[in-house]
Amino acid sequence: MSPLSVQACASKHSSSFQRFACKANYNKKLLTPEQRAHLDVVLVSPRNPLNIGAAARAMANFGFSRLSIVAPYAENWMEAKSAVGAPELLRHAKVYATLAEAVAHCTLVLGTGSLDKRKPVQRIETLPVAATWIRQTLEMATATDALTRSSKPHVALIFGSEKHGLTSDDLTWCHALTVIETHDEQPSMNLGQAVAVCLYEISRIPHTNEAVPAFSSGTATPQPDTEQLDRLAGLIEETMEAVNYSTRGLRSANGSALRILLRRMMPGDADVRRMMGFFRRILWQLRRNRSNV
Structure with missing residues (x-):
């Protein structure tokens, strides 16, 4: 075999190995199953079953499974065909009459939405900062040596109706409002897309040169639900x-x-x-x- 052929063969094998290594390490970048089990995605008064299905598919993409539906408009939302790869997730979704019931067990509740025509009195965080807050809380949930089982923190990420988003009353149950930065001419996002963007940011490991704010002192102090x-x-x-x-x-x-x-x-x-x-x-x-x- 000529030196050129050997070099080409080595390059081919190296490329294949890199692809294999990348694939082998891909899922390791996601949160652990125990961490994901402490995050609830809550949809408040969703109107379109297809959007609920799209949200469920986005959750499945990133390994989340706890879906809560508050006062849905449509009765047939569980049959949404847009939930590709996530029919079980839809079937196991919990339905609540009120938002208060849906987040009663949660120690951190974050609402989502835009600031278009809205002047919330709650604390406002950009999505990357809110995602860091959520990750730190979920990491504390796995600190079994410092926390008892009953005091492990749970997080709720709240999404409002497609028609008007979260209401002022909905936001009173939230510790803060997180905002996805969008173009001024089209500030609102489709419900399924918004869920996907938020869960991607939560799952993403920040680069080492990114500024990461700390929301805890490093001690697993129990928080009230x-x-x-x-x-x-x-x-x-x-x-x-x-x-x-x-x-x-x-x-x-x-x-x-x-x-x-x-x-x-x-x-x-x-x-x-x-x-x-x-x-x-x-x-x-x-x-x-x-x-x-």
Whole structure:
């Protein structure tokens, strides 16, 4: 064999090896199965079954399987033909009447949407920054030596209706709003495409020269889930009414404001327990004083 032939043969084998190595390492760049098991994709009031199917397919592309549907418009959404390769994922999707029920077990809830015609009061993060926040939370979920099984963090990524996106009330359940940067002339994205873009960014390992913000101190501090925060908010509302700070007619507005405030504060699990004890003591004292009058 001539030197030229040997060189060509070596080049061919080298190229084949590189392709094999690339394929062998491809899936290793994704999150681990345990990490992916702690992320819920939540679709709020989706209108088109094809979009639900496209979202399910995007989830399957990146190995995610926990899909929640809140108050869907169509009854036949489970039969969406656009869920290529993901029919089982659709069949195992959970359906909830309200967003509060869907995210009750979650310690981090991020909404998605554009800032077009919207002035949210929530914290706003770009998708790369939000993805880093999510990855760090999912990594903590696997820290079994530092966390008990009951306190492992869960993340919910929320997508709104195709017609109007997430409402102001929907956003009160979110710790922050993440924005996909799009062209000004067409700021909104198709639901399935938005899910795909977000999950790709979450799954992607940042390059070493990228700035990676840290959202935790490195210690696995337990965080309260949505249900715990809502119990605290309810107790604060009772206290506000007991001291005539507000009437029952303002309870809805107060509830929304408290949900936003508590998520801005990001209190730890221990902080929530202390505040619960504090407000319970105030209520007990107020009721005791009234009974003695």
